[in-house]
Amino acid sequence: MEELNQIYNSVLIGKAPETKDLVQKAVSGGLSVGSIISTMNSAMEEVGQRFSRNEIFLPEMMVAARAMKFGMEILEPRIVGEAKDTKGKVLIGTIKGDLHDIGKNLVAMMFRSAGFEVIDIGVDVTKERFLESIQAETPQLCAISALLTTVLANLAETIAFLKASEVGEKCKIIIGGAAVDAGFAERVGADGYSDDAGAAVQMAKSLVQSGISQI
Ligand code: B12
Numbered sequence: 001m002e003e004l005n006q007i008y009n010s011v012l013i014g015k016a017p018e019t020k021d022l023v024q025k026a027v028s029g030g031l032s033v034g035s036i037i038s039t040m041n042s043a044m045e046e047v048g049q050r051f052s053r054n055e056i057f058l059p060e061m062m063v064a065a066r067a068m069k070f071g072m073e074i075l076e077p078r079i080v081g082e083a084k085d086t087k088g089k090v091l092i093g094t095i096k097g098d099l100h101d102i103g104k105n106l107v108a109m110m111f112r113s114a115g116f117e118v119i120d121i122g123v124d125v126t127k128e129r130f131l132e133s134i135q136a137e138t139p140q141l142c143a144i145s146a147l148l149t150t151v152l153a154n155l156a157e158t159i160a161f162l163k164a165s166e167v168g169e170k171c172k173i174i175i176g177g178a179a180v181d182a183g184f185a186e187r188v189g190a191d192g193y194s195d196d197a198g199a200a201v202q203m204a205k206s207l208v209q210s211g212i213s214q215i
Contacts, residue, residue, distance in 0.1 A: 001035075003031060004031070004036070007022045007036060011043035011064055012043045012064060018067075023074040037106070040071055044102070047061055072102070072105070080112045086116070087115040088139075088140045088141065089140055091118075092104055092118060092142075092144075093122055093125035094144070097150060098123065100145070100148070101123050103176070106197045127158040130158055134167045140172065140207075141207060143204075145175075146176075148179055152179055160189070174191060174193065180193065192204070
């Protein structure tokens with residue numbers, strides 16, 4: 001599909017205003033939000049691979065991220081819409097040492113669109129801040145994003161810290177992001193893992209329905 005190819009290339013080379021225009025045209029022309037997001041995700045995947053092969057460097061990765069964010073600005077109101085009822089409350093953040101937030105923001109949008117109340121506490125979040133925020137906000141779920149392998153120790157430590165705390169029994173922890181997988185999630189005692197924002201919402205719904213009480 002020509003429009004999707006154009007969006008892919010525009011994100012890949014980091015043309016932010018052009019990406020915004022192309023995404024606007026694509027949605028006006030009836031293309032699905034899901035197909036546009038997965039196209040932009042594929043472009044970011046390719047950006048990551050080129051970065052690993054030293055074909056591009058940090059500035060190129062930054063402009064590509066900015067382009068995807070511009071595209072997401074058009075999609076956000078279409079994803080989030082008007083939630084009619086509350087399915088539960090989710091607190092979300094990216095783990096300490098990690099500044100990646102595109103995936104976290106996408107997961108937050110999907111939760112909002114499914115009727116969850118979302119408290120986004122940002123990036124580079126310490127275990128103490130996770131705990132304080134959970135105590136203050138009393139969510140049923142805490143969602144943690146991690147894209148760098150260098151932050152996996154922080155993530156494991158944070159999960160152990162929260163599980164050993166007074167919120168441990170009451171607030172379930174789900175994790176995701178390029179640095180983690182289901183095996184890691186199980187080893188560190190997370191209650192759930194997903195590699196995809198849509199599937200994360202389904203998992204969250206079943207965790208909430210399985211009778212987790214609010215703190
Ligand atoms: C964009 C990007 C950046 C941008 C981030 C901009 C931003 N505001 O987020 C910038 C340029 C700043 C950046 C910086 C760096 N980056 Co970077 N970055 C990427 C890149 C290309 C894309 C990430 C992205 O946004 N993808 C699109 C989103 C939608 O996908 P996603 O985040 O994976 O999220 C989806 C799922 O994972 C899941 N998900 C995500 N979070 C959660 C949470 C929960 C609870 C759940 C259930 C699901 C879930 O749902 C999302 C939607 O489906 C990746 C490559 C990659 N393949 O991931 C590298 C990558 C993550 N970066 C990498 C590196 C090395 C760095 C730097 C260290 C580079 C440097 N030398 O400085 C710095 C680190 C800065 C820091 N301290 O965080 C490496 C990490 C390698 C590793 N093994 O650790 C990668 C993998 C690139 C590579 N192949 O080498 N980066």
